[in-house]
Ligand SMILES: Cc1cc2nc3c(=O)[nH]c(=O)nc-3n(C[C@H](O)[C@H](O)[C@H](O)COP(=O)(O)OP(=O)(O)OC[C@H]3O[C@@H](n4cnc5c(N)ncnc54)[C@H](O)[C@@H]3O)c2cc1C
């Protein structure tokens with residue numbers, strides 16, 4: 001039987017540079033592995049350390065997995081600079097609950113991403129596309145610092161062409177290569193432009209902590225209720241199993257009860273956006 005404490009070996013089969021600081025890694029798994037959109041893995045670079053990442057690939061793929069990684073420190077530097085195609089890493093998981101897709105049925109889904117935060121949401125987008133008839137509408141709002149920092153640019157046309165789906169993009173500051181919206185991600189959520197029937201919607205957001213805070217405030221301002229907002233609380237984690245106590249908000253362990261939490265459950269605790 002699979003031991004959740006013990007990393008399974010995975011072989012790197014492809015590495016693509018998606019932005020100047022983000023690479024997309026494809027892994028061949030040792031055996032089959034199923035995960036739900038939103039669940040995360042603990043990835044070990046041998047000799048360096050372990051870090052949590054949410055797969056960005058299709059949850060239906062059982063023998064391969066993609067993880068999209070921002071270069072930011074020890075483990076991610078090693079992944080970007082040292083790990084090559086044919087190299088081996090360890091994977092533990094999946095951990096966490098995954099998005100409550102059953103609850104989302106028959107609703108409009110507003111997806112709000114920032115920077116590498118679109119990576120976990122890409123897996124959710126694939127899961128929603130698989131059952132597109134179950135959802136009234138899928139509105140994707142996404143922003144990054146510059147046009148070159150937008151992840152998955154090659155897939156945008158495909159997403160926009162899906163039935164019932166829209167994609168709105170923004171970048172932080174004016175740029176010579178960009179004639180679209182300029183401003184921070186919450187600027188895509190102004191009531192008149194948001195294009196969703198708020199009463200029948202759920203909003204799902206993943207991105208930097210500061211973005212999550214202002215996206216949440218904007219969603220509340222335009223009329224979303226806390227129960228309609230789901231936030232990816234991608235804090236520092238260790239065991240992934242609710243044992244070490246590294247990741248709690250109030251009584252919730254984000255690794256076990258999240259990492260995607262309904263804002264209604266966590267809104268009254270002091271460290272939600274810290
Ligand atoms: C459930 C979950 C899912 C995640 N999914 C992804 C993903 O799909 N793609 C991705 O690129 N990253 C993801 N992250 C963030 C990723 O885990 C961190 O970037 C990684 O742990 C950094 O490790 P490091 O050793 O490279 O950096 P370190 O050397 O540990 O730290 C370098 C810097 O990064 C900061 N940092 C470390 N961990 C985090 C964190 N969890 N959140 C914010 N800042 C952090 C540190 O404070 C420090 O400033 C996820 C995190 C969680 C908890």
Ligand code: FES
Nearest residue numbers: 238240244245255
């Ligand atoms: S990471 Fe150990 S309790 Fe959540």
